[in-house]
Amino acid sequence: MEGAQPAGSRWNFDADNREPPPKGSPGLDVSDPWLPEEDDIDEQVRADLNRWERGGRVSFVGRDGPREFAVTRAEALSTFEVFLRGRLALFGPYEDAMLASDRWMSHSMLSAPMNFDLLDPLKCVSATDDAYRAGHAPLASVERYIRQIIGWRDYTWHVYWHFGEAYRDRNKLMAKAPLPHWFSELDADAVAARCLHDVLADVRDHGWVHRVPRLMVLGNYALQRGWQPPAVADWFHRCFVDGYDWVMIANVIGMSNTPMAARWRPSPTPRAAPTSTA
Numbered sequence: 001m002e003g004a005q006p007a008g009s010r011w012n013f014d015a016d017n018r019e020p021p022p023k024g025s026p027g028l029d030v031s032d033p034w035l036p037e038e039d040d041i042d043e044q045v046r047a048d049l050n051r052w053e054r055g056g057r058v059s060f061v062g063r064d065g066p067r068e069f070a071v072t073r074a075e076a077l078s079t080f081e082v083f084l085r086g087r088l089a090l091f092g093p094y095e096d097a098m099l100a101s102d103r104w105m106s107h108s109m110l111s112a113p114m115n116f117d118l119l120d121p122l123k124c125v126s127a128t129d130d131a132y133r134a135g136h137a138p139l140a141s142v143e144r145y146i147r148q149i150i151g152w153r154d155y156t157w158h159v160y161w162h163f164g165e166a167y168r169d170r171n172k173l174m175a176k177a178p179l180p181h182w183f184s185e186l187d188a189d190a191v192a193a194r195c196l197h198d199v200l201a202d203v204r205d206h207g208w209v210h211r212v213p214r215l216m217v218l219g220n221y222a223l224q225r226g227w228q229p230p231a232v233a234d235w236f237h238r239c240f241v242d243g244y245d246w247v248m249i250a251n252v253i254g255m256s257n258t259p260m261a262a263r264w265r266p267s268p269t270p271r272a273a274p275t276s277t278a
């Protein structure tokens with residue numbers, strides 16, 4: 001903001017931000033995301049999880065692979081710094097685009113560390129604003145990133161607590177079909193359609209795809225097949241590294257799977273929202 005006015009005299013820059021991926025290029029021209037190096041703790045955690053799974057205490061879907069997301073404060077800061085310096089500039093224009101050969105594109109990969117409470121979302125917003133004011137990032141990308149945090153992340157948090165427990169069972173379209181086994185078990189190789197195959201394989205191998213495959217490919221597919229919304233939400237929760245009930249329910253039940261849920265009225269006694277999203 002510039003006083004009471006939006007910087008650039010517009011409230012959003014969506015018109016500048018809906019670029020298709022560059023033609024003929026396998027990826028975006030941005031720095032690689034920061035990736036962690038596994039250490040003894042990762043080894044121990046992996047051994048524990050494998051032992052618990054063998055003993056029948058837990059069960060997982062997907063394929064194990066190197067850890068790709070920050071789990072300490074220092075790692076979270078490194079991820080954010082690399083994003084701010086080398087990736088933010090192209091965040092806006094390509095945020096809604098998908099490329100089979102570039103699964104990260106210019107996304108920040110910060111939802112998991114933010115949900116773990118390792119980064120304060122508001123401080124990320126301020127640092128992004130500072131980058132714009134210092135001339136290090138264009139307004140269209142900065143506006144888009146800030147809006148994802150305060151316009152979506154924060155919004156879904158309040159939707160979840162405001163609407164209360166019954167929101168989860170909202171099913172205005174009366175979708176009743178169970179999830180097929182190939183979807184529940186992330187059996188991407190059972191899918192012939194290239195787009196769905198690739199997205200499902202990324203979930204299987206990495207536990208993460210960005211917002212557009214989640215919404216436009218997975219959520220939309222589930223909506224069209226009439227799969228039960230709470231089962232779809234559980235599936236997202238189970239398969240994604242950043243899965244938390246508060247963000248899943250608002251995104252899956254509210255946005256992807258039951259679009260008419262927006263008309264749902266709050267329960268008479270909405271839950272009080274805690275102060276931390278972790």
Ligand SMILES: Cc1cc2nc3c(=O)[nH]c(=O)nc-3n(C[C@H](O)[C@H](O)[C@H](O)COP(=O)(O)OP(=O)(O)OC[C@H]3O[C@@H](n4cnc5c(N)ncnc54)[C@H](O)[C@@H]3O)c2cc1C
Nearest residue numbers: 107108109110111148152153210211215242243244247251
């Ligand atoms: C069906 C569906 C399920 C989702 N489930 C989750 C979930 O369980 N946990 C989760 O953290 N996010 C969820 N999201 C939101 C979003 O897809 C992820 O936050 C994002 O893809 C994480 O990658 P990133 O950090 O690189 O995000 P970026 O694309 O870099 O976005 C920046 C930040 O904005 C916030 N954000 C962006 N979009 C949303 C959104 N729709 N709702 C809330 N916050 C948003 C996140 O904090 C994210 O880190 C879901 C979206 C959809 C459509």
